[in-house]
Amino acid sequence: MQGKFITFEGIDGAGKSTHIGFVTDFLAGRGKTVVASREPGGTPLGEKLRDVLLHETMHLETEALLMFASRREHIAQVIAPQLAMGHWVLSDRFTDASFAYQSGGRGLSREKMEALEAWVHPALQPDLTLLFDVPLEVARERLAASRTLDKFEREQAEFFARCRAEYLRRAAQFPGRFVVVDSTRSIEAIQRELADVLERLL
Numbered sequence: 731m732q733g734k735f736i737t738f739e740g741i742d743g744a745g746k747s748t749h750i751g752f753v754t755d756f757l758a759g760r761g762k763t764v765v766a767s768r769e770p771g772g773t774p775l776g777e778k779l780r781d782v783l784l785h786e787t788m789h790l791e792t793e794a795l796l797m798f799a800s801r802r803e804h805i806a807q808v809i810a811p812q813l814a815m816g817h818w819v820l821s822d823r824f825t826d827a828s829f830a831y832q833s834g835g836r837g838l839s840r841e842k843m844e845a846l847e848a849w850v851h852p853a854l855q856p857d858l859t860l861l862f863d864v865p866l867e868v869a870r871e872r873l874a875a876s877r878t879l880d881k882f883e884r885e886q887a888e889f890f891a892r893c894r895a896e897y898l899r900r901a902a903q904f905p906g907r908f909v910v911v912d913s914t915r916s917i918e919a920i921q922r923e924l925a926d927v928l929e930r931l932l
């Protein structure tokens with residue numbers, strides 16, 4: 731039996747991390763074994779790469795390659811073995827984030843991104859991608875109220891406008907796996923929608 735792979739996406743401050751605990755509890759309540767993880771990160775090596783990626787300035791191709799290096803390790807150590815055991819894997823970001831940030835935000839060509847995707851996970855795609863979508867101003871306000879900003883979170887509004895546009899372009903390109911969640915609503919309203927979406931996946 732193969733488990734299911736759910737990814738959580740959105741610009742920084744959209745609210746995706748807030749809902750991972752809810753989804754974990756919801757699925758556990760339906761008898762599933764759930765592993766929640768994140769990118770970059772999710773393994774000891776990936777967490778070291780995360781620290782570098784979130785705090786060091788680097789060439790945009792170095793950034794893309796390190797994101798995929800972290801991802802390769804995450805797939806090998808966590809995602810593939812957990813799915814093979816029939817467990818459900820929730821990842822706070824996956825390859826759609828590389829398209830949104832490194833291609834949409836920074837301008838790396840989609841062809842290079844597609845080549846990395848084809849190399850690192852030719853046969854793996856999420857069963858469901860929850861895209862938490864909010865206007866930039868809402869995301870900025872939420873972030874400002876919550877913590878010290880990292881390298882990405884300090885980017886200008888135009889950068890996030892391009893990331894958001896690329897996320898929405900990918901949601902339109904892959905309607906079978908994306909659900910776009912209006913994240914301007916209350917946490918409770920969003921969780922009611924998530925429960926409906928998850929019921930359909932079970």
Ligand SMILES: Nc1ncnc2c1ncn2[C@@H]1O[C@H](COP(=O)(O)OP(=O)(O)OP(=O)(O)O)[C@@H](O)[C@H]1O
Pocket residue numbers: 740741742743744745746747748749872873875876883913914915916917920
């Ligand atoms: N629907 C919501 N309404 C009001 N506040 C929210 C909502 N969702 C999340 N928040 C708040 O916004 C802040 C950012 O949320 P969260 O950390 O989940 O965002 P994120 O998208 O995971 O950000 P990042 O990608 O930077 O980690 C938190 O303080 C959280 O409590």
Ligand SMILES: Cc1cn([C@H]2C[C@H](O)[C@@H](COP(=O)(O)O)O2)c(=O)[nH]c1=O
Pocket residue numbers: 742768769770797822823824825827828829831832882883
């Ligand atoms: C996977 C991935 C992530 N990023 C960026 C997006 C965020 O700004 C950070 C991760 O921080 P979060 O608060 O845990 O969401 O990394 C990226 O640029 N490219 C990627 O592939």
